[in-house]
Amino acid sequence: MITGGGPRAALGALLLIGAALTPVACTTAPPARVVNVLGTWEDAEQRAFENVVAPFEQETGIDVRYKGTRDVAAVVAARVEEGDPPEIAVLSSPGDLLHYAKTNKLAPLDGVHPGYAPEWLAPGQVNGRQMAVVLKAALKSTIWYNRAKLDSVHEPVPTTWAQLKATTAKLRAAGTTPWCMGLASSTTSGWPGTDWVEDLVLARSGPDIYDAWVRGRMSWQATEIRSAWQSWGELLNQDTVQGGPINVLLTGFDKSAQVLDARGGCAFDHQGSFVAGTYAARTPAGATPGYDTFAFPGFDTPPTREVAGDVAAMFHPTQAARDLLNYLTGTRAQSLWVESGTALSPDRNVPPNAYRDEVTRRLGTALSGARSIRFDGSDLMPTTMRSAFQRAVSAYVSDPSALDRILDDLDRVQATAY
Amino acid sequence: MSSTAAGSIAHRPSRVRPRLPASTPGRLVALALLLVLALIPVCTLSVLIADRSRATTAELRDRRIPAALALDQAAAALTEADRATATSLVSGAFSLTGPGQDYQDAVKRANQYLTVAVDLHRDDPGARARLTGVNALMVEYTIMVGLAQTGGDGPLSLANVFYASDLRRTIVTGLYDQRRTDLAEIRAARSTWWVGTYVAVPFGATAFLAVLLLLFAHGYLRRRFRRRTSPPLLLGAAALAALIAWTVLHAQSTHDRLAEAAGRGVTGQSALWQARTAVHEVVGSTALDLASGGVARTSDVKAGLTLRDLAEPLPSVGDIEAVRTGADPRFGGLIATALAQDRSVPLRAAGARALTALGALREAGERARAEAPRGGTRDGGAGAAMVTDRSPEHMSGAADDAEAALTDALIAGRREADAALAEAADDGGLTVGGPVVCAAVLALALAGVLARRFEYGRLR
Numbered sequence: 001m002i003t004g005g006g007p008r009a010a011l012g013a014l015l016l017i018g019a020a021l022t023p024v025a026c027t028t029a030p031p032a033r034v035v036n037v038l039g040t041w042e043d044a045e046q047r048a049f050e051n052v053v054a055p056f057e058q059e060t061g062i063d064v065r066y067k068g069t070r071d072v073a074a075v076v077a078a079r080v081e082e083g084d085p086p087e088i089a090v091l092s093s094p095g096d097l098l099h100y101a102k103t104n105k106l107a108p109l110d111g112v113h114p115g116y117a118p119e120w121l122a123p124g125q126v127n128g129r130q131m132a133v134v135l136k137a138a139l140k141s142t143i144w145y146n147r148a149k150l151d152s153v154h155e156p157v158p159t160t161w162a163q164l165k166a167t168t169a170k171l172r173a174a175g176t177t178p179w180c181m182g183l184a185s186s187t188t189s190g191w192p193g194t195d196w197v198e199d200l201v202l203a204r205s206g207p208d209i210y211d212a213w214v215r216g217r218m219s220w221q222a223t224e225i226r227s228a229w230q231s232w233g234e235l236l237n238q239d240t241v242q243g244g245p246i247n248v249l250l251t252g253f254d255k256s257a258q259v260l261d262a263r264g265g266c267a268f269d270h271q272g273s274f275v276a277g278t279y280a281a282r283t284p285a286g287a288t289p290g291y292d293t294f295a296f297p298g299f300d301t302p303p304t305r306e307v308a309g310d311v312a313a314m315f316h317p318t319q320a321a322r323d324l325l326n327y328l329t330g331t332r333a334q335s336l337w338v339e340s341g342t343a344l345s346p347d348r349n350v351p352p353n354a355y356r357d358e359v360t361r362r363l364g365t366a367l368s369g370a371r372s373i374r375f376d377g378s379d380l381m382p383t384t385m386r387s388a389f390q391r392a393v394s395a396y397v398s399d400p401s402a403l404d405r406i407l408d409d410l411d412r413v414q415a416t417a418y
Numbered sequence: 419m420s421s422t423a424a425g426s427i428a429h430r431p432s433r434v435r436p437r438l439p440a441s442t443p444g445r446l447v448a449l450a451l452l453l454v455l456a457l458i459p460v461c462t463l464s465v466l467i468a469d470r471s472r473a474t475t476a477e478l479r480d481r482r483i484p485a486a487l488a489l490d491q492a493a494a495a496l497t498e499a500d501r502a503t504a505t506s507l508v509s510g511a512f513s514l515t516g517p518g519q520d521y522q523d524a525v526k527r528a529n530q531y532l533t534v535a536v537d538l539h540r541d542d543p544g545a546r547a548r549l550t551g552v553n554a555l556m557v558e559y560t561i562m563v564g565l566a567q568t569g570g571d572g573p574l575s576l577a578n579v580f581y582a583s584d585l586r587r588t589i590v591t592g593l594y595d596q597r598r599t600d601l602a603e604i605r606a607a608r609s610t611w612w613v614g615t616y617v618a619v620p621f622g623a624t625a626f627l628a629v630l631l632l633l634f635a636h637g638y639l640r641r642r643f644r645r646r647t648s649p650p651l652l653l654g655a656a657a658l659a660a661l662i663a664w665t666v667l668h669a670q671s672t673h674d675r676l677a678e679a680a681g682r683g684v685t686g687q688s689a690l691w692q693a694r695t696a697v698h699e700v701v702g703s704t705a706l707d708l709a710s711g712g713v714a715r716t717s718d719v720k721a722g723l724t725l726r727d728l729a730e731p732l733p734s735v736g737d738i739e740a741v742r743t744g745a746d747p748r749f750g751g752l753i754a755t756a757l758a759q760d761r762s763v764p765l766r767a768a769g770a771r772a773l774t775a776l777g778a779l780r781e782a783g784e785r786a787r788a789e790a791p792r793g794g795t796r797d798g799g800a801g802a803a804m805v806t807d808r809s810p811e812h813m814s815g816a817a818d819d820a821e822a823a824l825t826d827a828l829i830a831g832r833r834e835a836d837a838a839l840a841e842a843a844d845d846g847g848l849t850v851g852g853p854v855v856c857a858a859v860l861a862l863a864l865a866g867v868l869a870r871r872f873e874y875g876r877l878r
Contacts, residue, residue, distance in 0.1 A: 067548075071555055071588065078554030084547055186588060187558045189581045243713065249577035250713045252584075391565065398574035 033062045033320040038079070039090035040072040040310065044277060048340035055336075056327045062320045071187045073383070080105055085315035088324065093379040094123040094132055095386060097313040101131040107317035109133055114329030120346040123375045124311055134309035135328050136343035138272040139367045140376060141199050141296035141306040144279065146259045148290060149176050149267040157294045161203065164297045165234065171267050172239050179241045180266035181248045182256030183394060192253045193232070193393030194378040194386075196270060198306055199296045200228035207304050207374055214377040216385070216418035220410040226403070233400045242266050245397050254278075259291050270296075272308060273367070276360045277341040289359055295366070307367065308376040309346065338364060385410075385417040442642060446871040449635050453863040456628040460658070461856035463621045464665050468848040470612030471672045475843040478607055478680045483839075485538035486600035486684065489593045490691030492531035496556070497698040499524035500586045503563055504705035505814060507579050509806045510797040513570040517563055525560060532556060535596075545596055552592045559585050571796045576709055583706060587722050590695065597688065608680040615673045618666040625662045629655050632863060639870050650869070654862035661855045668848050675842035682759060683835035689755040690828045693772070694821055696723035696752060697779070701817045704783050705805050711794025712787075725780055729753050732780060733773055742770035756827065764830035771823035778816035786813060 041049050046068045053064045067086075069075050073096050076089045080100065091097050100106045109130045114121070116134065124132035143164075150157070150167070153174050158164040171178040183190050202210045205224040212218040213225055220226075238244040242258065242265070243251070257275050258265035260282050269275070283289045295303060312328070314321050327333050334345040335354040344364045345354075355361035367373075378386045392406045502521035506512045532553055539545035559582055566578035611617055632655040639648050699722045725732070729751040733741070741747055744761050747754035753776075757769045782804055790801030798806075809815045 069551060069588070069592075071551075071558065071585070074554040074558050075551035078550045079547060082546075082550050084543070084550065086547075184577075184581060184584065186581060186585050187555075187562070189577070246573050246576070246710065247713055249573055250580050250710055394577055395569075395574055398569070398572060398577065 033060075035062060035064050035088060035318070035321050035324050036086040037064060037066045037088045037090065037324075038072060038076060038086040039066065039068050039312075040070060040092055041066075041090075042068045042070060044340075045342050048337065048342045051340060052328070052333050052336045053324070056324065056333070060320075060323060062323065064324060070185070074187060080315070087316040087318055087321040088312050088314055090135060090310050090312045092308065092310055093383070093386060094311045094375070095380050096383050097132045097311055098124075098126055099383060100313065100315070101126045105315060106131050107314045109314060109322075109325065111322055112325045112329065114347065115331065115349055116329070116346045117348065119373055120309070123309070123380060124313075132311045132313040133325060133329055134346055135312050136334075136337050137307060137309045137346040137367060138274045139305060139344055139363050139370075140195055140272045140308055141202070141304075142271065142273060142293050142363065143296060144257070144259050144269040144271055144275065144291055144293050146265075146267050146291055148262075152176070157292075158297050159294075160297045161231065161299050168235060168240060168268075177240075177242045177264070177266045178268055179235055180256045180258045180269045181236075181241050182251030182253045183249055183397065184252045185254075188390055190390030190393040191378065192256075192271070193397065194389050195272070195306070195376070196232045197225075197228050197389075197393070198377040199270075200231050201225060201377070202304050202306055202374060203296060203301060204228055204231070204299045206301050207372060210304075210374055210377065214380050216381075216414050220407045220414065221404075226407060229396060229403055229407070233396070233403070236397060236400060248397050249394060273344050273360070273363045274342065276357070276363065280341055280357050280360070289357070292359060293363060302372065304372040304374055305366070305370045306376060307370075307373045308379060382417045385413055388413040388417070443871055443874055445638075446867055446874070449638065450864055450867045450871075453628075453631060453635060453867065454860065456624075456631050457658075457856060457860050457863070460621070460625045460628050460661075461853060461860075463624060464661060464848065464852035464856060467612060467617055467621060467665055467669060468845045468852055470610075471669070472843060472845050472849065474607060474610060474613045475672065475676065475839060478604060478676065479839045479843060481538050482600065482604050482607060483680060483684050483835075485535055486597050486604060487687055487691065488531045488535035488538065489597040489600065490688050490695070492528050492535060493590045493593045494691050494695040494698065495524050495528035495531055496559070496586055496589060497695045497702065499528060499563075500583050501698040501702035501705070501817075503566070503579055504583065504702040504709065505806045507566075507571070507575065507796055508705040508709045508798075508802045510571065510795075510802070512567070512575060512796070516567040521563070528556065539596075545599070548592060548596050552589055552596075555585060555589045555592070559589065576796060580706065580710070583702065590722075601684065601688065604680050604684060608676045613669075613672050613676055615670055618669045621665055621669075622662055625658060625665075628859075629658050629662075632658065632859075635863070635867055639866070643870055643873070648866040648870070650862040651866035654859040654866065657855055657862070658859045661852065661859070664846070664848060664855075665852065668846050671846075672842050675838045679835040679838035679842060683831065683838060686756040686758075686760065687828060687831050687835065689752045690824050690831065692723065693728055693752040693756065694824050696725075696728045697817050697820045697824070699723045700725055700728075700779060700783065701805065701813050704786055704813060705802075708786060708790045708801050708805060709794055709796050711790075711792065713794075725776065725783075727752055728776055729773060732776060735774075738770050738773045741773065742766050753824075756831065760831075760834075762830055762834055765827050765834075768823045768827035768830060772820050772827065775810075775816050775820035775823060778810060779813060779820060782811060782813040782816055 046066065049066060056062065057064055072091055073093065076085065076091065079085045089097065112130065112133060114133055120134050121130065124130055124134065149171065153167065153170040155167045155170060158167050168178040181192065183192050185191055201213060201224060204227055209218065209224050218225065235241065236245060241248055257269055257271060257278050259267065259269045260279065279291050295305065312325060314325065331347050331349040334347040334350045337343045338345050338350055338354045339356055341356050341360060344367045348368045352361050352365055355364045378389050381389065388410055392410055395406050396403060499521045502524060503517035506515065506518045511518065532549065536546065536549045539549060562578050562582035562585060566575045566582065569575035569578060632651055636648050636651040640646065703722060729749050731749055733749050737748055741757060744766060747757055753769055753772055757766065786801050786804035789804055791799060795802050805813045807814060808818060810819055
């Protein structure tokens with residue numbers, strides 16, 4: 001006879017067995033809020049970005065997952081093609097991102113309101129709607145120089161192109177290599193040369209000609225554009241540039257910053273403000289920097305500074321992505337960013353003392369105080385035009401006598417690129 | 419009042435602790451029920467162990483390991499393409515033939531391997547995104563080499579080959595990053611509870627309790643039924659003990675074989691593929707140095723592989739002979755990683771041949787740099803011949819010898835790893851045998867106990 005205790009014991013045993021066979025209890029956690037960001041920053045720039053977003057992650061619980069690659073444009077294109085773009089992509093070229101706006105791949109940035117001046121919002125607008133936004137800025141039209149080397153030839157800081165050429169000649173005569181240049185940059189090799197041509201077009205012919213050219217409404221063979229190439233070509237020879245044209249072609253843009261090399265190196269380096277961290281890192285703490293900067297010299301025309309920026313756009317319109325963009329374009333994040341020494345800010349509310357050294361602080365002030373700016377022309381051009389421009393620069397360095405053919409080729413590209 | 423009292427009396431038994439059945443038939447039925455309950459987890463665990471270990475092995479063999487190795491293979495093939503481009507440039511043939519047929523073949527293989535890798539990572543969104551990016555860069559790479567061809571043998575060709583080569587390093591870095599992730603996942607997969615040695619502990623404990631219960635049941639029946647033994651119960655206990663031994667041995671064997679194939683084996687094969695990549699890189703870098711006249715590759719692209727990555731320090735003839743006969747390598751590097759703790763004769767012989775070829779590769783590289791004209795060459799000549807010639811004392815020839823030896827080492831290593839994986843995948847009949855034995859034990863236990871219950875009824 002079985003009493004009432006039997007079934008209960010059996011049930012108890014079953015429960016025990018069930019518990020023993022369930023090593024891990026299953027729980028249903030709420031889905032984490034994640035924003036995937038694909039950008040161009042690596043190494044120091046990536047660390048700076050991670051430091052900037054850390055407070056945002058702590059306060060909102062949103063997980064920002066960043067992936068950086070120098071060839072971000074190609075990677076974004078492939079991922080869009082696969083139907084798997086990140087929530088946010090950050091590129092150096094608004095032209096690349098706005099191409100996706102035309103094919104309705106981008107979400108408008110309604111609700112993202114950075115406190116920037118209008119000229120900083122314009123590069124991200126399509127038909128008056130904000131589709132992309134500058135996250136961090138750079139001041140181009142800048143020449144870095146070695147104070148001691150310039151002093152050695154008893155020359156002041158050049159303010160005109162003629163003075164710059166004269167100082168270059170003096171330095172060469174004194175046995176100092178005047179210029180550092182490096183064009184290598186993986187799939188975008190050649191872009192440092194496009195900056196030269198753009199600065200020369202701006203300085204020689206002014207912003208109206210510049211705008212027309214950038215928008216594809218002026219021939220590459222026009223006198224104003226051809227003159228810019230030829231002016232740059234005056235500096236491109238074996239004696240003026242460290243290592244000559246072969247070195248210019250093969251040296252990485254990030255390794256050409258050799259102004260501080262006392263024995264070799266060069267006296268001048270035409271680079272954007274983003275190399276500030278590189279130069280600052282080579283100066284011992286507390287020491288007076290052996291370098292400084294001056295604005296790209298003019299041709300008796302009002303100075304217009306060329307600027308650039310890393311621009312973000314949203315492929316998946318999530319609230320978390322929108323929150324992140326609002327944070328990144330806010331004064332708090334912008335201040336953190338400039339503290340890292342890897343960026344300037346287009347936000348005029350960022351206090352000057354946020355910049356960590358005197359040289360960068362002056363660049364930041366020049367950026368926010370510039371009366372006339374123009375965004376990097378090649379970055380605004382359609383992708384095809386920009387790639388052709390970059391390759392044309394390499395071709396020109398390789399063989400300056402082929403300028404006519406190169407400009408003719410660029411005109412052919414222009415005819416179909418816009 | 420009386421109804422309240424009656425109610426309280428009616429509830430009282432439910433609060434009393436359960437009592438054991440007082441009668442012998444009741445105890446026999448309870449015993450039968452307990453035996454059934456004790457055998458259920460034993461059978462379940464046995465089936466699960468066999469099934470999960472088979473599934474894990476299949477996952478590693480058919481997806482995870484080939485996926486990781488496909489990344490190494492793609493990197494090796496792309497670097498071979500890069501080497502072909504660089505040697506063609508320095509030889510002076512570039513303006514006429516471009517990077518050549520070797521480049522075309524290597525690029526095709528790189529694309530095939532990448533396609534395989536993408537396919538095998540299809541269930542991993544993160545990996546898929548990363549490989550989509552790598553695929554885009556591969557296309558850019560071929561475009562850059564194509565652009566280089568338009569520049570003949572001038573500086574622009576050289577520049578574009580440099581840019582392409584830097585991009586190739588970025589691609590290889592991306593592939594290696596994913597491979598590192600894959601290897602970590604392989605380690606995690608082969609360390610899961612179901613294929614670990616510790617899985618035998620809960621199973622053995624559960625089954626041992628069931629055996630004890632069977633023996634207790636047998637003892638109880640002997641006491642109650644004139645000390646007669648119960649053959650079904652004893653047989654059931656013996657069968658259960660055999661199942662314990664079978665399952666524990668299977669778990670141990672699966673764990674060991676997986677550790678061999680998915681641990682040391684896959685690490686060794688990955689190292690050998692990286693060694694092949696390094697051999698191509700050494701030749702390609704030397705060729706580009708000669709073509710540029712020694713302009714340093716000064717972009718920030720991660721540094722490529724060098725001879726030091728292959729073997730550091732380069733072993734002497736005596737050291738190589740010791741390695742061939744089974745001694746542990748007394749040097750570092752990728753080849754040492756592949757050979758460490760592996761006494762396989764074919765693998766050791768191939769490794770020794772590869773190490774010998776590395777010596778020739780280094781000497782040829784040094785001579786090539788010494789003989790190269792100042793300012794570089796993109797039109798053949800003495801230094802270039804030291805790089806491009808296929809005889810064993812020249813770089814390309816020594817690299818071919820090293821690559822052939824590494825290929826043999828890969829084949830030998832692969833054979834061993836496949837055999838270990840096949841053994842791990844073999845359940846030894848446990849998937850079918852486990853449930854059968856369990857069912858038999860259950861039947862024997864019930865037969866042993868319930869037979870006495872019926873016997874008791876007849877006696878009454």
